[in-house]
Amino acid sequence: MSVTKLEIEKVLKKLSEQFKNPGGMVVGGPYKTLVGVILSARTRDEQVLKLLPNLFKVYPNVEVMADASVSEIQSMINTIGMYKQKAKNLKKMADTVVKDFNGKIPDNIDDLVLLAGVGRKTASVVLVACFNKPAIAVDTHVHRVTNRMGWVNTKIPLHTESSLLKLVPKKSHDLINRVFVKFGRYICIPSKPRCWMCPVKQYCGFGDKNTIRPKDANLIESDIIRREEELEVLRKEVLYICQDI
Ligand code: SF4
Structure with missing residues (x-):
């Protein structure tokens, strides 16, 4: 057909x-939406949405997250599945954004997929929701x-x-x-x-x-x-x- x-x-x-x-993880600008989508992999949206306010209070931007340790991030997200790996990805993602992209979440798929925990699906959600890109x-x-x-x-x-x-x-x-x-x-x-x-x-x-x-x-x-x-x-x-x- x-x-x-x-x-x-x-x-x-x-x-x-x-x-x-909108999608459950469309929760603000590129940094917040990217974090939400990374955390939502194989996890119910409800569980992620419940922890995001506290997470963003402690890590309001990518620079602050880059300064955190993996164990600190782990302790903020340990109510969801695969939190250890997700904490590692968040830390690595933040480090890369700060060091290689001047603290700005990239607005193209080739650079987004270089970030830890970001595949084409996650990158596409961010591009559409935050950068209005097809x-x-x-x-x-x-x-x-x-x-x-x-x-x-x-x-x-x-x-x-x-x-x-x-x-x-x-x-x-x-x-x-x-x-x-x-x-x-x-x-x-x-x-x-x-x-x-x-x-x-x-x-x-x-x-x-x-x-x-x-x-x-x-x-x-x-x-x-x-x-x-x-x-x-x-x-x-x-x-x-x-x-x-
Ligand atoms: S529920 Fe899915 S399979 Fe069934 S008619 Fe709708 S689109 Fe087709």
């Missing part, structure tokens, strides 16, 4: 109406959903990214990660996608749609709304608490 630009636009419009909020952040959700819908036919996220960059109009690049991460987390889930509640199923080429509404459908739907609302409250708290930092 090949998809048209018009269909892409319709799908993105529908999903952005349903998922209006980029498509492909994580496991974006990769799965766009393959299921028939937009791409790829085995690895890197190929999904290059296919999507050709396929999706530049003005819509920022929407891809924002809407498909939430859509993949709540509706087009890995096993047994919830096609019965999918607002874009008429545009989807997936051959094994799960269209039967389950008995607990109402519960599932209200839980999605509750989780999204809770996440947005936490994200706004981080923005509010950290606005003067």
Whole structure:
């Protein structure tokens, strides 16, 4: 199934109406957003958002973080998974930004991926959210959903990214990660996608749609709304608490 630009636009419009909020880690300028995205790898957004206010109070900018020791950073983030490795990455990232980039988070993908803990996905989130640059952040959700819908036919996220960059109009690049991460987390889930509640199923080429509404459908739907609302409250708290930092 090949998809048209018009269909892409319709799908993105529908999903952005349903998922209006920015990504959970869009919490301020490039430094804060980069730190949030590095910490959110394989960790629930809620857990990261809860620790960010204190972290940014202690390390308000990249220079202060570069002056910290790894063990100090560890003690600030030890409520999340892989905190030891993430603390090492944050320290190394801050050192590199201070030494090689004059204290400024780079605004291009080639330099961003040189930083510890930063892959193409993380770099793309920062480019789109903080520098308004066209980029498509492909994580496991974006990769799965766009393959299921028939937009791409790829085995690895890197190929999904290059296919999507050709396929999706530049003005819509920022929407891809924002809407498909939430859509993949709540509706087009890995096993047994919830096609019965999918607002874009008429545009989807997936051959094994799960269209039967389950008995607990109402519960599932209200839980999605509750989780999204809770996440947005936490994200706004981080923005509010950290606005003067
Ligand atoms: S119809 Fe099903 S498989 Fe297709 S995008 Fe929607 S939830 Fe995913």
